[in-house]
Amino acid sequence: MRVSLFITCYNDALFPETGKAVVNVLERLGHEIEFRPEQTCCGQMHWNTGYLREAVPIIRHFVKVYQDVETVVIPSSSCVSMMRDHYVKAAEMDGDAKLVADVEALLPRIFEFSEFLVRKLGVEDVGASYPHKVTYHASCHSERSLHLGDIPIRLLKRVRGLDLQPIQNIQECCGFGGTFSIKNPDVSSAMLADKVRNVLNTGAEVCTAVDNSCLMHIYGSLHRQRTFARTAHIAEILASGYDKEVTAEAFV
Amino acid sequence: MSGVQTQDGTQWNRQDFPEAAKEILEQSQTRKNVQHATNVIQGKRNKVVAELPDWEDLREAGAQIKAHTLRHLDHYLAEFEANCTAAGGHVHWASDAAEANRIILGLVQQHDAKEVIKIKTMTSEEVGLNATLEANGIAPIETDLAELIVQMGKDRPSHFVAPALHVNRAQVRAIFQKEMHLPDLGDRPEDLATAARTYLREKYLRIKVAISGGNFLIADSGGMCIVESEGNGRMCLTLPDVLISIVGIEKVIPSFQDLEVFLQTLPRSATGERMNPYNSTWCGVHPGDGPQEFHVVLLDNGRSPILADKEARQTLQCIRCAACLNACPVYHQTGGHAYESVYAGPIGAILTPQLHSMKEGRSLPYASSLCGACYQVCPVKINIPEVLIHLRGKVVQEDQATLAGKFSLWNIGMQAAAFLFADAGRLGLAERVGAVGQKVLVSKNGFIEWMPLMLGGWTQTRDLKALPAQSFRQWWAKEKAPSAAAKNGRVSHG
Numbered sequence: 001m002r003v004s005l006f007i008t009c010y011n012d013a014l015f016p017e018t019g020k021a022v023v024n025v026l027e028r029l030g031h032e033i034e035f036r037p038e039q040t041c042c043g044q045m046h047w048n049t050g051y052l053r054e055a056v057p058i059i060r061h062f063v064k065v066y067q068d069v070e071t072v073v074i075p076s077s078s079c080v081s082m083m084r085d086h087y088v089k090a091a092e093m094d095g096d097a098k099l100v101a102d103v104e105a106l107l108p109r110i111f112e113f114s115e116f117l118v119r120k121l122g123v124e125d126v127g128a129s130y131p132h133k134v135t136y137h138a139s140c141h142s143e144r145s146l147h148l149g150d151i152p153i154r155l156l157k158r159v160r161g162l163d164l165q166p167i168q169n170i171q172e173c174c175g176f177g178g179t180f181s182i183k184n185p186d187v188s189s190a191m192l193a194d195k196v197r198n199v200l201n202t203g204a205e206v207c208t209a210v211d212n213s214c215l216m217h218i219y220g221s222l223h224r225q226r227t228f229a230r231t232a233h234i235a236e237i238l239a240s241g242y243d244k245e246v247t248a249e250a251f252v
Numbered sequence: 253m254s255g256v257q258t259q260d261g262t263q264w265n266r267q268d269f270p271e272a273a274k275e276i277l278e279q280s281q282t283r284k285n286v287q288h289a290t291n292v293i294q295g296k297r298n299k300v301v302a303e304l305p306d307w308e309d310l311r312e313a314g315a316q317i318k319a320h321t322l323r324h325l326d327h328y329l330a331e332f333e334a335n336c337t338a339a340g341g342h343v344h345w346a347s348d349a350a351e352a353n354r355i356i357l358g359l360v361q362q363h364d365a366k367e368v369i370k371i372k373t374m375t376s377e378e379v380g381l382n383a384t385l386e387a388n389g390i391a392p393i394e395t396d397l398a399e400l401i402v403q404m405g406k407d408r409p410s411h412f413v414a415p416a417l418h419v420n421r422a423q424v425r426a427i428f429q430k431e432m433h434l435p436d437l438g439d440r441p442e443d444l445a446t447a448a449r450t451y452l453r454e455k456y457l458r459i460k461v462a463i464s465g466g467n468f469l470i471a472d473s474g475g476m477c478i479v480e481s482e483g484n485g486r487m488c489l490t491l492p493d494v495l496i497s498i499v500g501i502e503k504v505i506p507s508f509q510d511l512e513v514f515l516q517t518l519p520r521s522a523t524g525e526r527m528n529p530y531n532s533t534w535c536g537v538h539p540g541d542g543p544q545e546f547h548v549v550l551l552d553n554g555r556s557p558i559l560a561d562k563e564a565r566q567t568l569q570c571i572r573c574a575a576c577l578n579a580c581p582v583y584h585q586t587g588g589h590a591y592e593s594v595y596a597g598p599i600g601a602i603l604t605p606q607l608h609s610m611k612e613g614r615s616l617p618y619a620s621s622l623c624g625a626c627y628q629v630c631p632v633k634i635n636i637p638e639v640l641i642h643l644r645g646k647v648v649q650e651d652q653a654t655l656a657g658k659f660s661l662w663n664i665g666m667q668a669a670a671f672l673f674a675d676a677g678r679l680g681l682a683e684r685v686g687a688v689g690q691k692v693l694v695s696k697n698g699f700i701e702w703m704p705l706m707l708g709g710w711t712q713t714r715d716l717k718a719l720p721a722q723s724f725r726q727w728w729a730k731e732k733a734p735s736a737a738a739k740n741g742r743v744s745h746g
Contacts, residue, residue: 007724009673013683014717016724023732034736035728037680041673046666048622050644054670061674086641144624173581177621184619185709186274190585191621192714220714223699 002032003116004069006062008076009041015212021239022075022113025126028242038065044082047090049179056094059087063102071120072106075113075235077210081145083110112142113235114210118151124158129241131161135204136234137195137218138170139211152210152234159237165202169194176217189221196221200229207231265592268615273590282418286410286587289417294578296524297629303526304516313513315633318569321505322559328471328504329550335474339536341546348553349379352498355549356381356463359496360390365461371478371485372396373465374412374572375498375551377594378607381463393459395452395484397445404431410588410596413522413574418587452484462488462543466499467571468514469548472507475535476548479518479528486530495543500551502559502568508533514571517631521573554607563642567602569632574599576626576636582619591616598626602639617643661706680725687719694718 003026007019023033043058062083066072074080084107091099117123136156142148156164175181175191195218199207207222207229209215215231222229266272276282301307321328333343346352360368368385370376370392382392382403394403398416402409405427409415416424425439428447437447464485468477476497478485489495505514511533519525537546558567577583577597588596593604593613601620605613617640620626626636651657672679693700699715702708710716722730 009679012679012724013686013719016720016722016727019724020727033732035725035732037725037729037733038676040676040679043673046670046673048641048644049666050617050641050646050648051666051670052641052645052648054666058670058673085638140621140623140625144628171625173621173623173625175581175621177623180618180621182706182709184270184273184582185712186270186277187582187585187619188621188709189713190277191581194581194585216717217714220710220716223715224701224713 001121002034002070004034004036004066004072006039006042006066006072006074006079007035008074008079010216011075011212014216015233018075018212018233018235021233021235022073024239024242025117025128025235026073029121029123029126034069036065042079042082043090044079045178047082047086052090052093056090059090059103060096060099063087063099063106066110067102067106069109071116072110073113073116074110075210075233076212077112077139077142077146077148078213080110080112080115081141083107085145112146112148112210114152114155115146115148117238118154124154126155126158126238127242128158128238129160130237131241132206133163133165133202133204134206134208134237135165135167135199135202136170137167137174137199137207137209137214139209139214140171140173142210143171148210152208155234155238156208160241162237165204167202167204168198174214174217176214178213181217192217192221196225200227205229206237208234208237210234264594265612267592269590269592269619270615272592273586273619276586276590281420282587283585285418285420287584288420289414290578290584293414293524297521297575297578298524300520300524300526304520310513310517311631311633314517314571314631315569317505317510317513318571318632319566322502322565322568325501325504325559328506329501331471332469332474332504333550335472336536336548337474339474340538341474341536341548344547344549346379346498346549346551346553349551352379352549352551352553353381353384356496356498357384357388357390359494359547360385360461361388363461363494365390365459365494367391367393367455367459368461368463369393369395369455369459369488369492370399370462371464371480371488372399372415373463373498374409374594375465375500376463377409379498379551379553381498392463393452393455395455395488396480397448397482397484400448400452401427404428408589409594411574411577412572412595413577418589456484456487456491460492461494461496462492464488464495464497466497466503466548467518468511469499469504469550470508470511470533470535471504473535475508475533477511477531477533479515479532480530481523481525481528483530486532489532489534490542492543494545494547496547496549498549498551500553501555502570518571518573521575521629521631558606561606564602564606564639566634567599567606567639569634570599570603571632572599573631575629575631579625579629580620581623581625582621591619598636598640599634602636602643605643614647617641617647676725680723683719683723683725687721687723690719 011018026033041058043055046055087103091103174195175188181188212233219231336343344355385392394400401416401424411417421439429437432451466476467479519528576599580598583597591600593600595603601616605616620640622637624637672682695701701715703711
């Protein structure tokens with residue numbers, strides 16, 4: 001399958017390793033990856049902060065870049081939820097019937113990375129090996145917008161050597177919320193303190209999720225507190241320790 | 253809701269959410285009480301909701317009944333008025349808080365009452381009724397245990413189902429000891445309940461005028477319904493001579509049959525009970541049975557403009573179960589007082605700024621991380637995150653209409669970001685400039701530990717990862733693009 005990668009703005013700038021990991025996993029599963037350099041952002045920051053009119057040109061740009069692709073894969077559930085939950089509404093607000101139609105035509109071809117693996121490709125074992133104690137944080141958008149359920153857990157359970165530790169209040173928000181963490185820094189920090197306590201209580205070396213935004217937030221505190229725990233996007237775990245003896249076809 | 257006095261004698265809307273929240277975050281006992289109580293209620297709620305195989309259908313039915321009623325609100329209100337009047341009730345219409353206070357004060361004075369007993373009603377808190385009555389020499393006596401605690405403690409409600417949720421048993425004991433003059437009072441739940449019961453029982457038997465809110469107005473019979481847990485409501489609804497109910501216009505439902513849905517979803521969502529201990533429904537007056545004079549004050553107070561707003565209309569579907577408060581990770585940290593409104597939590601964050609002008613409570617639409625936990629538990633499916641974003645849009649538009657707002661750091665920053673996101677070339681350049689320019693902020697350990705201005709709140713408690721030397725797009729252009737181009741048979745000019 002020809003897969004077009006939307007890396008997202010913050011992964012592009014801050015987490016290039018996640019993008020490389022997505023390319024790695026999908027290529028070894030036998031897919032052809034393309035990256036359209038015209039891509040920018042999904043518009044979520046503007047939309048969620050109330051800059052609704054400003055978000056529309058960003059959305060229009062996204063649709064223009066991707067409207068002819070077979071499949072878009074995105075390593076961020078919050079960006080995918082922005083598209084599924086708000087793109088039609090934004091296009092309607094703008095009174096642009098063509099944009100509404102283009103969005104509706106494109107949406108069924110957009111997938112979050114772990115969702116693409118399990119729901120679209122039917123793959124749970126990508127041949128990865130990651131001998132570490134790991135805990136999984138179910139980000140808000142993955143849980144309550146995309147309804148990923150146990151998809152990420154199923155992928156993690158098939159990783160060789162990975163010791164998955166359950167976390168308390170797995171679905172509770174880490175307190176990031178985009179500009180929420182800047183507009184309400186004290187409440188956001190208090191929410192983060194609860195989340196980080198739960199992460200540390202698992203004894204895991206690594207906290208993973210399908211969103212680097214939450215992980216950036218969680219690691220911000222783990223690092224500030226000089227703990228030894230770290231964070232890694234699920235794609236980076238799935239790209240680890242690939243057993244080259246096993247052919248890609250085995251996983252398709 | 254400014255100008256509305258709270259029971260501690262102060263006004264709501266004293267400060268913005270971030271500042272009010274910061275004060276409460278420093279009160280560790282309050283936070284502990286709130287976290288404990290919300291965890292307990294949330295746990296019970298989840299358990300009894302899981303028992304119903306048709307829970308999602310009930311949510312959908314509740315949402316549709318409410319949405320339908322709101323679309324035809326004029327019809328159902330008129331039907332309620334006609335049927336209530338025919339059954340012997342009196343219906344009054346109050347367009348705002350002042351009018352509601354005037355009507356109720358007039359009715360109480362007409363009966364020469366110096367005291368009134370009250371069932372917990374948030375609508376009366378919304379209009380500041382107690383302060384109005386007190387200013388006119390009338391003592392309002394709260395009979396709901398939590399409201400009594402709030403009233404005696406000269407406090408303000410922090411949760412509209414459990415108004416004293418922020419207070420623990422020891423604190424209740426101290427309040428009762430002082431206000432009821434019971435120095436030997438113990439702190440067991442039964443000690444406290446007995447004290448309240450003894451204090452209140454005498455009032456029920458003596459006071460002739462009662463004031464209530466209402467959970468449901470039933471259009472096809474002109475009846476009303478109130479659900480409660482303590483029996484104080486049943487006493488207030490049956491013992492006095494005069495009953496005055498103040499109810500928001502959005503509380504009407506078409507028929508008695510519709511209670512089938514709400515009497516399943518409301519108690520489960522509100523208190524984690526399968527059914528409320530007391531479900532009172534009544535219709536008008538009946539000679540020799542219950543109050544002989546019954547008044548309903550139908551309150552608008554900013555509800556009609558909400559109804560006119562297509563995006564925000566769903567706000568009025570609320571049945572005040574407070575499940576969204578118990579589920580909200582922001583509320584867990586701050587409790588209700590940080591919202592500076594009668595209506596706290598996620599629903600309060602959308603209701604408060606709409607009930608009056610957006611000038612008040614402008615910070616409330618931003619008092620959410622948009623995590624969606626509120627929408628997930630809402631028994632009438634109010635998409636609170638969607639309404640929050642809609643209201644944020646209004647706040648931004650209002651800001652941008654002023655010179656100060658146009659040149660605010662937020663607006664300039666967002667316009668700059670929109671400019672970059674419009675074109676990948678600009679964005680790529682900005683990333684490269686940022687990777688060099690950030691050097692003044694990056695510490696020796698490779699992290700940003702301090703940021704200026706509005707970004708400073710982040711780095712007070714969190715480090716930020718610095719931009720890596722190479723962005724993903726740079727890596728792709730260097731490592732992957734040439735081979736991809738070759739495979740496609742194109743000539744690479746790189």
